[in-house]
Amino acid sequence: MQVAEIISDVLGEDVPVRVVAYDGSKAGPDRSDVALRILTPRAMARLVTAPGTLGLARAYVSGEIEVDGDVYEVLDAMADVALHDLSGSERLRLARTLLPVWLRHRQPPPDLEYRPPGRLHSKFRDSKAIAHHYDVSNRFYEWVLGPSMAYTCAVFPTADATLEEAQAAKHELVAQKLALEPGMRLLDVGCGWGGMVMHAAAEHGVKALGVTLSRNQADWAQAEIERRGLAGLAEVRHLDYRDAPESEFDAISSIGLTEHIGKDNLPSYFASLYERLRPGGRLLNHCITQPRTPTRKLDAFIARYVFPDGQLEPVGHLVSVMNDAGFEIRHEENLREHYALTLAGWCRNLEEHWEEAVAEVGIGRARVWRLYMAASRLGFERDNIQLHQVLGVRLDDRGRAGFPLRGW
Incomplete structure (x- = not known):
């Protein structure tokens, strides 16, 4: 044949x-x-x-x-x-x-195929899984992500907005939902290269702390904070979210972390964030979700080459777990079309820097990225995956949320 x-x-x-x-x-x-x-x-x-x-x-x-x-x-x-x-x-x-x-x-699977060692979602295994994907090369990420170094869904104010404009709009949308004001304390869990931390500090006068399991991200972010003169307000630490300070924060942002938590750990995850908030404090959870139940396993290619141990849940499940942890849910929206546009921008960036990217990380890894970003773009366009922001508040002891009657 x-x-x-x-x-x-x-x-x-x-x-x-x-x-x-x-x-x-x-x-x-x-x-x-x-x-x-x-x-x-x-x-x-x-x-x-x-x-x-x-x-x-x-x-x-x-x-x-x-x-x-x-x-x-x-x-x-x-x-x-x-x-x-x-x-x-x-x-x-x-x-x-x-x-x-x-x-x-017959050939063995490519060397880039990876399954982290240890117990699922233990601190040790999570650190290995995160390092596999994020501790690749900061220069490579600069080429793909652009100057914002934001590796999460942007929010496009218009269809022709640039990727950088859309990432800034995303950070400002989160800031508005959290009602950030000068003097507040923000915790950003899974902070990546510190984009939200620096935005909150520079644009809203907030004292912001970010934590990430990626050493490369933490080093890059802290150097950028120093370069921008934000060291008095912003800080990024190489730290597991479970080891973040337990003092009361005015607001918490979680932008692209929940996908790495695991379904069984979601109750303790949201409970730990609830305990770190003052009464009246808000949590904005921004993550990729499955569009319906019953859920499907993460695509085998994505699971083995891109996000080891990643798990996606329907937004309804996330809302229920947040509610059970004590949060009152105040707002939710689906931004899946925005993520398709974001990925299209990252794909263009990779192609524009293809030769440099191959020289930096190797042809195999560059091909992984080309394939996974194109497939993910299609997934968001076809409603195979979604991106939801869910806003919750820790009520005070009299049940007051501190929200205006309408609007933010």
Whole structure:
């Protein structure tokens, strides 16, 4: 059987993109502007042990599959292809067909595939998981994220706003929801490179503390705080959120941390943040969520190459757990379209700095990022994942929230 026929079995009869294989066979429409090129039998051997997206991703990361054109366009064209819907009998037939290829060309998974050691969501294992993704190269992140160094969903005031304008708008939206005023104390858990911490200090006169499990992030952020002359108000520490100071804060922001917590730890997570707030203090939780129940496991490629141990929950579950921890929920909104725009900006940045990025982190890791950001953009556009901000308040002993009757 020719390679193109096998790929057609995996992708479906109506292959939406052009497929060109090393044996000269072809599939899909000749008029397609984008194409998958199967360069080596090793790519086919990957499909024996991982018949779906994981096998294809392994082959792409390893350079055994190449894409002609934009990766996002290929994924968009293939978005309706049921890669995960191969029946057991179809998987068995595929494995039998490819068995001779697998015996001659089998390869171990790429070295970039990672599963952290230790007990799930222990401090030790969480630190390893975070280091795997974030302690790559600050220079690489500067190229991808841009000057804001904000690695979370931006908020676009207009469709043509720049990525930097949208990241500043995101930080200001969080500040407004938290009602930040001069003299307040803010705790930002999972603070990344300190964007929210520095915004709160510079724009609102807030004494802000950020904590992150990434040593690279903490070092970069603290140096940037010094450079901006914000050392009197802002600080970032290399610290687990569970070890953050327990004194009363006026406000807490959690922007992109909850995805790393784990479902079983959510009650203790929100309870710990509740205890760190003064009565009347607010929590803004900003995180990626699943759009519906029952939930699905994190995509195997994302779980093994990008966010080890990451878990996404529906927003309804997060709201319930926050409520059970003592928070009164005051506001919630879905920003998934904004995250698609954010990822489009990061994808452009990576392509503009592709040669430098490859030289800095290697071709394999650069390919991981190209693939995962394009796939994530599509996921937000197609409502396979969402981004929710949930605002809660710790009421005072008389049940007062301190909110105006309308508006912020």
